[in-house]
Amino acid sequence: MAFPYKRRRFMSIIAQSTFSFFACLFFAIIYKTPKSELVACGITGAFGYGAYYTYYVNTNEPMFATFIGAVTVAFIAKLYASSRKLPVMLYVLPPIFPLVPGANIYYAAYGVIMENIPYAVANGVRAFKLSGLCVIALLIIFSIPDEIFDIITGVSRFNIVEKEENNSIKN
Template sequence: MYYLTQFLIATFAAMGFAFYFNCPKKAIITSCLFAGIAWTIFKFTLIKTNNYFLAGLYSAFILGLLGEFAARKLKNPATVFIIPGLTPMVPGAGVYYSMYYLINENSKLAQESALETFFIASSLAVGLVASLSVIKVIKTFKYNS
């Protein structure tokens, strides 16, 4: 039940960003479902491994693959599916708390929060780059065969 609740919250949260970014109407539901899937993978991996980097890496990798396949199927740019899907995982609260602790001169907590935020953000970037690389390799083999 916990993961279903997380999935629904992330899906509806991404819907607001999909409308804000003016996603095409036929892609909104798909991009929101991808956000829910990616967030659920993030939470599941985080609970099982207690590692933010792995959680972000796996979820961004799956989101990138889903976004690329949906882009080809629905004939839209992949960013239409990836950007709203990333929004639940972006570590905005981590940046806020890092600055909050820094302003309140609690350097130890500021450093911990900033490091955790950096790991989440970098894992999302690495996961997306890895998925795009896999897609590029698949396309290369497909068209060169």
């Protein structure tokens, strides 16, 4: 009897990741990401939100799940940026969108409007914590030197510099 439940959970994770892919893809279009990088933004968002949702479904702990999702987004974004030699923020901004605690910010504002201050403060603090965890995760991954990601992706910065020097010598 446990099998159908696990299958349903797995299908839910796949569905959430698919929706996240399209959300990040469309946000990247709004953000005017180059067309060749739209799918990469969608894939990064799908894996990031997939990691978040998988952890959240299994533990019901949104704080660490957000951290795991943001670490996944930052790591994959650094890999894409290293392999394609483009700015890393191109791959971070659209995919981090599903992890932003927008509902908590909304409920905090709603609590203020309805004059339910404890409710507003609780949701505001939670939104601040979740946003802070996203920032900390990005800082941790961005503090890893780019050379390590170059090794992982098989791209060498020195070959690019040598080719440019050889071209300038020939000219």
